[in-house]
Amino acid sequence: MSRVIAPRTPKGFRDFLPETMLRRSYALDRIREVFHLFGFEPIDTPILELHETLFGKYGEDAEQLIFTAQHGRSAKDPLAMRYDLTVPLARLVGQYESQLNLPFKRYHIAPVFRGERPQRGRYREFWQCDADIVGAASMSADAEIIIMMHEILKRLGFPQFIIKINHRKLLTAIGEYSGVPQDKLADLYRSVDKFDKIGAEGVQKELIERGIDAAAVSRMMDLIQSREPGGDSLDRAAKTIGGGDNGLAELRELAELLADASIADEHYDFDFTMVRGLGYYTGPIFETVISQPNLGSISGGGRYDNLIGMFRRQSLPTTGTSFGIERIIDLMDELDLYPPHLGGTLVQALVTVFSEETRRASTRIGGQLRAAGINTEVYLGRRKLGRQLAHADKKGIPIVVIVGPDEIAAGVVKLRRLRDGSEATVPEAGLARAVGEFLSNC
RNA sequence: GUGGAUGUAGCUCAAUGGCAGAGCACCUGAUUGUGGUUCAGGCGGUUGAGGGUUCGAGCCCCUUCAUCCACCCCA
Numbered sequence: 001m002s003r004v005i006a007p008r009t010p011k012g013f014r015d016f017l018p019e020t021m022l023r024r025s026y027a028l029d030r031i032r033e034v035f036h037l038f039g040f041e042p043i044d045t046p047i048l049e050l051h052e053t054l055f056g057k058y059g060e061d062a063e064q065l066i067f068t069a070q071h072g073r074s075a076k077d078p079l080a081m082r083y084d085l086t087v088p089l090a091r092l093v094g095q096y097e098s099q100l101n102l103p104f105k106r107y108h109i110a111p112v113f114r115g116e117r118p119q120r121g122r123y124r125e126f127w128q129c130d131a132d133i134v135g136a137a138s139m140s141a142d143a144e145i146i147i148m149m150h151e152i153l154k155r156l157g158f159p160q161f162i163i164k165i166n167h168r169k170l171l172t173a174i175g176e177y178s179g180v181p182q183d184k185l186a187d188l189y190r191s192v193d194k195f196d197k198i199g200a201e202g203v204q205k206e207l208i209e210r211g212i213d214a215a216a217v218s219r220m221m222d223l224i225q226s227r228e229p230g231g232d233s234l235d236r237a238a239k240t241i242g243g244g245d246n247g248l249a250e251l252r253e254l255a256e257l258l259a260d261a262s263i264a265d266e267h268y269d270f271d272f273t274m275v276r277g278l279g280y281y282t283g284p285i286f287e288t289v290i291s292q293p294n295l296g297s298i299s300g301g302g303r304y305d306n307l308i309g310m311f312r313r314q315s316l317p318t319t320g321t322s323f324g325i326e327r328i329i330d331l332m333d334e335l336d337l338y339p340p341h342l343g344g345t346l347v348q349a350l351v352t353v354f355s356e357e358t359r360r361a362s363t364r365i366g367g368q369l370r371a372a373g374i375n376t377e378v379y380l381g382r383r384k385l386g387r388q389l390a391h392a393d394k395k396g397i398p399i400v401v402i403v404g405p406d407e408i409a410a411g412v413v414k415l416r417r418l419r420d421g422s423e424a425t426v427p428e429a430g431l432a433r434a435v436g437e438f439l440s441n442c
Numbered sequence: 443g444u445g446g447a448u449g450u451a452g453c454u455c456a457a458u459g460g461c462a463g464a465g466c467a468c469c470u471g472a473u474u475g476u477g478g479u480u481c482a483g484g485c486g487g488u489u490g491a492g493g494g495u496u497c498g499a500g501c502c503c504c505u506u507c508a509u510c511c512a513c514c515c516c517a
Contacts, residue, residue, distance in 0.1 A: 011508085061515070064443090084517090116515070117443085126517065190515090277516060298517070324517025354475075389477040404475060418477065 012116070012124025019344045024127075026342055027328055028109060030155045031129045035107040038148045040131045043106045045088040047113075051078035057087050057310065059279040065114045067124075081113040085130040085322065086280075086307065093134055094311025102135030102316070121296070121327040132320025134308065139250055142284045142303060142319045143257035149288060149299055149321050150263055156328065157337035164271040164287045165254065167247030168302070170237070171275065177241045178220035184212050192224060195273035196289075200225060203273075224272040231255040233270050247283065254284060280304040286321060290331055298331065299323040343396040348375045349435055350392040352385055354404040362403045365413060365431065369401070372432030374439070393418055399438050401431075417441075 009015060016024065048069055055063055067081040082088055085108045093100065109129045118124060131148065133141045146163055153161045171192075175185045191206045198206070200221060207217045223240055231252060238248050251270060258268060276285045283303030290298060301321030309315025332338065351366045353359050366378035377397065379388050385402070392400050402414040413431055416423045417438050426434040 008508090065515085112517090114516080118509090119511075122517070128517070296516075300517075322517075327517060352475090385475050386473075386477070391477085393477040400476085402476075406475085414475095416476070421477085423476090 010124070012118035014123060014125070022342060022344070022346060023332070023338060024325065024329060026338060027156060027325060027332060028127075028129065031152055031323060031325075032107070032109065034148060034152045034155060035129075035131050037151070038105075038131070038144065040105045040107040043089075043092065043108050044110060045082070045085075045092060045108070047081055047111070048079045049082055049088060049091065051080045053091050054080045054083060054087055057090075057280065057307065058083060062277075062279075065116055067113045067115055083114060084112050085110060085128050086132070086304070086320070089130070089132055089134070090308045090318075091311050093308050093316065097312065100134075103141070104134040105131070106134075107131040121330045123326060127325040129323040129325060130320060132318055134318045135316045136319070137305070137317035139253040139284075140257060141317075142250075143254055143261065145301060145319055145321050146254070146258060146268065146286055147261050147263060149286065149301075150267055152299075152323065153267075153288060156332065158290055158331070158335070161267065161288055161290045163268045164274040164289060165251065165268060165284060166270070166272055166274045167251050167284050168281045169245060169247035169283070170251070170272065173241055173244065173246035174220060174223055174272065177223070179216040180212055180220065184210065188212065188220075189275045192273050193275035195224075231270075233272070237272065250284060276300055276302055280307045282306055283319070296327065297324075298327045345395045345397055346375050347377045347395065347397045348439055349377070349399045349401055350388065350397045351376060351378045351401045352388045352403060353379045353382075354385070356382070358403060358405060358408060361408050365401060365403055365428065368428075368431055369435060372436070374432065374435055389416075389418070399435060401435070 051068065054066055058066075062083070066083050069079040069081055071079075089106065089108065093104065107130060109127065111125050111127050113125055115124060116122065131145070133145065146165070149163055153163075171189060172185070175188055180188050187210045188207065191203050191210070194206070195203050204217055204221055208214055223237060234248055234252050234255065241248075255270070274285070274287050276287065281302040282305045285302030286300060287297045288299040299321055301319070303317070303319040305317040306315050308318055349369055351362045351369070353362045362378055366376045369376040379391070381388075381391075383391075385404075389400055398418060400416045400418060402416060404414075407413050407425075412425050412427050414423055414425050415434060415438055424434060424438070
């Protein structure tokens, strides 16, 4: 006898059983419906891209996390697994430009792969839900993205959330204003990004440890901490660092557009401590925070006007957002944001089978229920009725349709609602409507 | 990549260096047309793996693997 192979998945890769998949599908459906509502259309691309498509876009640190792939008999085109959905979009736009109408609004819901060490809410295969607008330079595109993020968070049921907004150019301007040298800017952003976690003192301490001049640090701290509601923090920043191409004018325009869309002040915040990791952003950047329980950000995004230029003679201004479904699911589990009817199964009715002699009758009745749009399971084993009821109960199927010799002889079926044990005997002709009524009271 | 914790039945966890256990789950019956409750019985283990110390190791030591947590980074 050969030995059994230990059944396991690779590190950071997961299986999903039905109960989990139902919750994931629910969240993805809510996100997808908002994408549709805003006029975004679906695309898909291969999991594998050519090595040259992915490398050179993210920065050295990130690229160490890219899974590479090869096939023994065709090794001449090095392959890699997609790291996000943004670079594949850029490639796709470069490749099919003539078939796309600009501005091109697409969404893409698919798995991506990063070779990081797994942790809670963080895996090596995870799903992203991206929506981007290609070929629109105006702030109304960025505003539309933010308004859509707001709608998604509302529909997922998060009671409190904040969309933080910052600007790549403002980060640069802040660094210059405080006199932080060019080669320390990356350190600066990294520390500033930890503001929520380690506080002002922590950031200050870390920056000084990294060799940034104390005077420059304190000038900068004053500026980035100017947290005031709505556009007021923009006014204050403008007073300090003045005009120029520092993103403040664009953020002000965004603020007006968000106000026009009646997005409540409490749901967005111009936060100069928010930094996005990926290197390709060029304009406004966004990130969503749900404060408790703290799992980090669940969505992010921003404007990246140059990326598509890597696959096309001329670049196209692009802005978009990405939702990470894994953290969303963890948070929704923790806050129990699922509707009550979302149980462990999608089966709505189980048709019992009394004996092999009556199986055909049960199959016929199951067919009628399915024709009426009711998710139906006809019992496939040979066990006594009690066991069939136990099966329904354990799976969480709300209704059992009992079809025995007595019922068949009388041309009726018996319905039983498991939640309260109530029963009804109905003629076969009125079955679907009776099940529908039972279901609506579940 | 760095540091820490934990690995015992399908799951959650017990067990001074001295006979490997409990609860849940599962199976059978009480109950041949009615689930959840109850009762009785049953199945279930190379204590993650490999080595060492010891009369004796689930427990101590070493190695290794896995998982979790905190960093790094990020969804």
